[in-house]
Amino acid sequence: MPSKMNDPVKVVAKNKKAYFDYFVEEELEVGIELCGTEVKSIRQGKCSIRESYIHVVKNELIIDGMNISPYEKGNIFNKDPLRTKRLLAHKKEIMKLNGQISEKGYTLMPLEVYLKHGKVKLKIGLCRGKKLYDKRQAIAKKDAKREAEREFRVRNL
Numbered sequence: 001m002p003s004k005m006n007d008p009v010k011v012v013a014k015n016k017k018a019y020f021d022y023f024v025e026e027e028l029e030v031g032i033e034l035c036g037t038e039v040k041s042i043r044q045g046k047c048s049i050r051e052s053y054i055h056v057v058k059n060e061l062i063i064d065g066m067n068i069s070p071y072e073k074g075n076i077f078n079k080d081p082l083r084t085k086r087l088l089a090h091k092k093e094i095m096k097l098n099g100q101i102s103e104k105g106y107t108l109m110p111l112e113v114y115l116k117h118g119k120v121k122l123k124i125g126l127c128r129g130k131k132l133y134d135k136r137q138a139i140a141k142k143d144a145k146r147e148a149e150r151e152f153r154v155r156n157l
Helices: 016-021 036-043 091-101 132-155
Strands: 010-014 022-032 053-057 060-064 085-088 106-116 119-129
Touching: 016 022, 016 106, 016 119, 016 132, 022 091, 022 106, 036 106, 053 091, 060 091, 091 106, 091 119
Parallel strands: none
Antiparallel strands: 010 106, 022 085, 022 119, 053 060, 053 106, 060 085, 106 119
């Protein structure tokens, strides 16, 4: 019987836009309350968190706008692809995050969805918005890194 401890983490969806538009101050791994057909669809890689956001309602983390495409063989058991989903975290963590997002300029963003030991997990980040000049600096750093890699490749041929 194969061990589940050696299972690699399989990333299903990544929110690259969040890293570009926000400074990620803190990261947290949470579970998602899903139905069976939604889990099957995520295992096939049919999930998007690009337009989603997280908020706290009655001491519960809620994710809105997370798109999980309907499972092909799910027929009547499929749920609405854009329904709100509850995130599973400890109450202390939720209270701490709620206190931090009440501060000016902080928000909760979904960063990536992945499978870990057979369970669907979501990495969320406590983020602070970037200004336009911060985004320009990030683009300049990325271009400089790409240029340096190109130079390195040319020299090593």
